[in-house]
Amino acid sequence: MLKFFSRSPLGPTPSDILDQLLNATPQATSMAPRDCRGIYGLVDHFGKLRYIGSTSSAAETFYKRIHQRHRTGSETTSHYFSRMYNTGRMWRERNDPATKVDGDVAKKLRNAFIADYCQAIWVPLSDDLDISGLEAQVIDLAPLEVIAWNRRGMEAYDEPRDLVDLVIDRLKFGAAERASIDRQYARFRGGATVAQSLSEQVVCGSFSFPKGPFRFVALDVETANHDRASICQIGVACVRPDNSIETWVTYVDPQTSHWVFTSLHGISQKTVKGAPSFAEVFPVLKQALEGLTVYQHSGFDRSAIRAACADIGSVEPDWDWQNSVTVARRAWPELKGNGGHGLASLKEFLGLTFDHHDAGEDARAAAEVVLHAERV
Incomplete structure (x- = not known):
């Protein structure tokens, strides 16, 4: 081995x-x-x-x-x-x-x-x-x-109850610990779905977004096809004053049957079944990011938000857009012609850990690039 x-x-x-x-x-x-x-x-x-x-x-x-x-x-x-x-x-x-x-x-x-x-x-x-x-x-x-x-690409497993029971016995859980995990099970079954545990939350018809204050956020989107309005996932990495990051992610139903990029990001028409449309997500996103600096890694994400807004007859939000690629170029000019300043290159250069082409992961990576650059 x-x-x-x-x-x-x-x-x-x-x-x-x-x-x-x-x-x-x-x-x-x-x-x-x-x-x-x-x-x-x-x-x-x-x-x-x-x-x-x-x-x-x-x-x-x-x-x-x-x-x-x-x-x-x-x-x-x-x-x-x-x-x-x-x-x-x-x-x-x-x-x-x-x-x-x-x-x-x-x-x-x-x-x-x-x-x-x-x-x-x-x-x-x-x-x-x-x-x-x-x-x-x-x-x-x-x-x-x-x-x-x-x-x-997969949902979390159903609990393997027989095996979990064996682990509980091995750990010698007492009455208090057993009561704790029973309460967690009740919370899990009582509306806290697997998707919610991944911050892809829809609560009583409204979207649960992290509460600030935030220094800045980074935003990333994935699309179903070459139409930039076909957003199928949005991720926002929220950076708090202590530089901790909380990520919010939601699938979005682009309401299309034309899927080109499933092999890239793993999202398909089946994945977004039952997910909110952009028209439903946008008001929450607009309010949550109002007054904040919003980083994107390249210009794609802003152009996708602009296209999706136009598609629903709405005006693009007046966010303070910044580009983490520009920040990276200033911080590490030596990468020009030596891997470049894309997320894949910066992942290796900065030792970042994330899964590329997942909106939440890429948003968090862009936020981490900005934090690393601030230290430089």
Whole structure:
């Protein structure tokens, strides 16, 4: 399992790496190597490979990325074990002070469940290789079923109750802890859906948006096709005065049957079934971002908002638009002609962790670019 590819002139091919992933023996997440990095896969409780990622940041090892981040990290970002098992008695709503005590117990249960019943595989690579670039090529070659979690392509699992019961017994949960997770289950079933736990929230017909104050926000959209008005997902990363980031994401029904970019972002007509239209989302977004500086990474996102507004007969909002690409060019001029200032290049250069072409993830990445540039 810890066989490194040799530093041959040609290097490992994406098909070589994919073949190793598909034929590797899954191991417990706690067994992930602490001293190397490369490309890895996450295996669900059924024993199925469902996600391919990489430790593209030089600061992250397999152990840190898999066992510490994917298993114990936030349910609302790109920590996929946490996200896919944020369900049933293991569910919590992040940063909800009213349910924090119960939510912490639910998260403890989820962390233990993943350690007991989920696994991972990994292919170590030399640090001098373009790990992020190889990851993208491996994902392009991979069968759809083994990247089902990538780009949020699957809903969270139903709770595996029998297995969860075994974990509860192993942890020796007492009456108070069992009552906590039962309350979390009731909250989960009583309207806190899986989509809501990912901040894709529709509450009683209105959209729950994070409450400020915010220093600035970053906005990103995904579209169904080449028509910029065909917005199918909107993400807003809200940066608080302490520089913490809270991300709001919603699917949007573009009301079209013409889908071109599903292979890029994983969103389809089926994904947005039942989602609000842009006409329903826009009033909430307009009010929430009024008076704020709004960063986009390139000019696409503003042009998409403008086109979608025109499509519903509305005027483009008078937001203070700024461009994080411009900020990045000023902060790191050495990247010109050396990877450029796109999010994929900055991901590698700054050691960012996010899934490209997810509106919430890309918005958060753009906000992080601005924060990094401020330090420069």
